[in-house]
Amino acid sequence: MKVKVVGAGLAGSEAAYQLLKRGAEVELVEMRPEKFTPAHKTAGFAELVCSNSLKSMDPDTSSGALKTELAALDSLILRCAYSAKVEAGGALAVDRAKFSAAVENELRSFPNLTVTTKEEVELSDEMPVIYATGPLTSDRLCDSIFQKNGKDLHFFDAIAPxxxxxxxxxxxxxxxxxxxxxxxxxxxxxxxxxxxxxxxxxxxxxxxxxxxxxxxxxxxxxxxxxxxxxxxxxxxxxxxxxxxxxxxxxxxxxxxxxxxxxxxxxxxxxxxxxxxxxxxxxxxxxxxxxxxxxxxxxxxxxxxxMHRNTYLDSPRVLDETFKLKNSKNIYFAGQITGVEGYMESAMSGLLAAIFLYREQRGLEKVLPPQSTVCGALTNYIAHSSDKNFQPMNSNFGILPDIAVRDKKLRKKLYAERSKNDIGVFADIVNV
Known part of the structure; x- marks a missing residue:
């Protein structure tokens, strides 16, 4: 099976890894260093362009619960983050250069990976592909996305609390x-x-x-x-x-x-x-x-x-597997889908790769339970009923409610439930 992944950021790198370890031949297309976005400074994979913090490691927070889930699903981004960890109290902060190098070195160690340096300028349905081009997707690719799905892209976040x-x-x-x-x-x-x-x-x-x-x-x-x-x-x-x-x-x-x-x-x-x-x-x-x-x-x-952020009107154009509706082979991952945050982007890349792989292999479609952070975010991206769709980060508020008044206990119960339920999903999809 041959798959193209466009963009070597967090989502694209994670997607490539999940496909590579499952035996797929992956072409990873990255326009840097041939062309840079206004925010990127290096040609490295998984460059962190804002903070170097990947948020809390406390398992009883939504950020920590997401990390627990991603660990169960063998996330490359999470593993490399821990390998490049710097002291930051209860947060998972990383040495940017070491983190980027760890991700790139592991990906390049796969003999079934090909890296192509070029700007991808149009959507193509000819082979399975995951577009993980990020919040600063190039203008020409944005034009192609619009032509393909007939829906406007959003070009900035304007998010209410x-x-x-x-x-x-x-x-x-x-x-x-x-x-x-x-x-x-x-x-x-x-x-x-x-x-x-x-x-x-x-x-x-x-x-x-x-x-x-x-x-x-x-x-x-x-x-x-x-x-x-x-x-x-x-x-x-x-x-x-x-x-x-x-x-x-x-x-x-x-x-x-x-x-x-x-x-x-x-x-x-x-x-x-x-x-x-x-x-x-x-x-x-x-x-x-x-x-x-x-x-x-x-x-x-x-x-x-409020900031610059190119993203799709995902509930209107993507299905629950991050696949472009009415397309045969096109998937999206990362912030362009409307997830917000480093680990959330990695999560979407991980899941998009699993969904694509299983469909191409003729395997049953399996979704993470909505009681998990992965499942709740995936459900939000595909099914948000808000007419003005806005990006979302991990939080327990989008999971099915647990009616317990004590805040500390309620968070603990959310985290325990998500840990148990992601295990069932992981047993099915992991290799």
Whole structure:
């Protein structure tokens, strides 16, 4: 079996490894050093272009649980990360150069690998292929992707924070739609005038993230950050996402402003802050959004972010195996699919390779259980019902909920369940 993998980043390197160890002949296509993206500095495989941290190793966190799952599935990226580990408390941080070299050396040790240096400029369905071209996919390939699937690509993230429902003060919140329409689709967080004005003052003076040179100001076009909206006037948000009109409390109360939260998945405890796309620093998001009465003790599963990031409208164009719908051989992996994070990208490459291999071999399609981080993220990518699809990182809020109030115990139970359930999947797909 011959397979092409386009892109030697985290997802592409992981995908190549999974295919190589299963005996496939792999052509790994990487345009560096012939052509660089604005963010890459080396020609090495699996170059980390932002932080050198792969997040927490604590098995009772979602990041740690994902690592446990990837270890069970023999992830090359995870193994090489541990081999290049530097001290960083409870986080898995790596020496960038050693990590990249470890990944590249192991891949090049396979006699069934061919490495081609060139820019891939168009989608091809002639042979099985995984496109793992990353958040800075070249313009010509972006054009080809658009021509192939007829759907627009997104070119920047404009992500609102997600909070854990179990950490919300429900005595200061209520379910309901505007004018009592839509049932319990929204969780409403009211504020009085004094609370709103204090929140407004903090928001307009909060620290924001500096854009990188290659991102430019276009990341804000078409999706205004909540802090920019606030600077247009004290009442602007009250005529936008914090509009109180038609929202009444359980006893008919009227409010000065109302923040609305919406479920990310039907099963989980992750709630999205509607209209709160933001470029505030993470610390400022926790401080300022924590001034909303119901969110004073809130746990943020994902902070808001705005940055350059090319990604597909995956629920519309990819199936649950990361395969392009209506194509014979085209798969995608990595951040271009809408996963967010280093290990999440590696996960998508690992799974896309397994799915492709099993289909080409005529084996039964097997998906990771949704009770695992791998399964929940895969399900989110393929089936997110949000019309404005946004990238997602690992968090327990997208897994089927475990109704336990104690936060520490709840996380432990999520992690134990995911560890047990990934084992069943691993027994089927591992070689």
């Amino acid at each position: 997600i909070v854990d429902k179990n950490s919300i003060d429900m005595s200061k919140a209520f379910y309901g739609g505007r004018y009592n329409k839509g049932g319990d689709d929204y969780l409403n967080l009211p504020m009085n005038k004094e609370e709103y004005l204090a929140f407004y003052d903090a928001l307009i003076s909060a620290k924001t993230v500096e854009l990188k040179d290659f991102e430019g100001t276009e990341v804000f076009e078409g999706c205004m950050p909540i802090e920019v909206m606030a600077k247009r006037g004290a009442d602007t948000m009250r005529f936008g996402p914090l509009k109180p009109v038609g929202l009444f409390g359980p006893n008919g109360e009227k409010y000065y402003a109302v923040v609305q939260l919406r479920k990310e998945t039907n099963e989980g405890a992750a709630f999205n802050m509607v209209g709160f796309q933001t470029n505030l620093t993470y610390g400022e998001q926790k401080r300022v959004f924590g001034m909303i009465p119901a969110l004073r003790e809130a746990e943020f599963l994902r902070y808001g972010v």
